[in-house]
Amino acid sequence: MPPIALPHDAKAGPTKPEVRAVVHSKLALEDGDHFAEVGSCTGAITIDAARRAGEVTALERKAERLETTEKNLAANEESLQADVELRNEEAPTGLPDDADALFLGGSRNFEAVLDHAVDTEVDRIVMNVSRLEVAGKATEAFREREILEEVVQFQVSHGYELAGATSFNSENPVYMLVGSATTDSDGETEAEQRGDEK
Numbered sequence: 001m002p003p004i005a006l007p008h009d010a011k012a013g014p015t016k017p018e019v020r021a022v023v024h025s026k027l028a029l030e031d032g033d034h035f036a037e038v039g040s041c042t043g044a045i046t047i048d049a050a051r052r053a054g055e056v057t058a059l060e061r062k063a064e065r066l067e068t069t070e071k072n073l074a075a076n077e078e079s080l081q082a083d084v085e086l087r088n089e090e091a092p093t094g095l096p097d098d099a100d101a102l103f104l105g106g107s108r109n110f111e112a113v114l115d116h117a118v119d120t121e122v123d124r125i126v127m128n129v130s131r132l133e134v135a136g137k138a139t140e141a142f143r144e145r146e147i148l149e150e151v152v153q154f155q156v157s158h159g160y161e162l163a164g165a166t167s168f169n170s171e172n173p174v175y176m177l178v179g180s181a182t183t184d185s186d187g188e189t190e191a192e193q194r195g196d197e198k
């Protein structure tokens with residue numbers, strides 16, 4: 001599969017390729033999945049998701065950024081397999097009730113978005129955060145809802161040649177929260193079950 005093309009830019013994006021690779025490893029999208037996204041912006045995550053899932057619903061609160069999502073999706077049309085619906089909404093408004101996987105690239109109303117994910121039992125939830133204080137609040141919100149599986153923090157640096165040697169330019173650190181809101185026959189999430197076992 002060729003790398004995605006992003007001929008159109010928007011402020012606040014795109015999510016860097018190395019970060020996208022980790023996001024998609026955690027989302028583990030398959031043909032039959034419905035993927036929901038909060039904050040599609042340039043569409044960098046949306047395009048990769050539309051190459052893997054069967055259905056994509058992408059929300060973006062800013063109309064001009066949703067237009068960027070649409071244009072970048074069109075630039076990758078030949079490699080997409082999913083039915084894609086773009087919604088100019090501020091989540092949780094506009095979120096589908098049958099998503100298998102959810103990515104929060106934008107953090108507005110994230111508590112209400114997580115409540116919706118719990119109510120609709122979303123199987124895989126990934127949230128990316130760059131600001132430390134928001135990362136702390138989001139981690140608490142995942143824990144309170146007993147849906148937290150992993151907290152991953154990482155930072156990517158790219159090498160460049162300096163005086164015949166290699167030096168590095170660093171990207172901002174990323175905090176990635178990974179969870180699941182599916183429940184067993186007793187109505188417990190996997191995180192709750194792990195708590196019971198301790």
Ligand SMILES: C[S@@+](CC[C@H](N)C(=O)[O-])C[C@H]1O[C@@H](n2cnc3c(N)ncnc32)[C@H](O)[C@@H]1O
Nearest residue numbers: 013014015039041042044061090091105106108
């Ligand atoms: C950091 S950017 C996401 C970047 C995107 N993953 C990309 O690769 O281009 C966050 C985006 O989320 C949007 N956003 C934030 N909260 C939102 C919400 N509750 N509903 C819809 N969009 C939201 C913002 O307008 C912004 O465009």
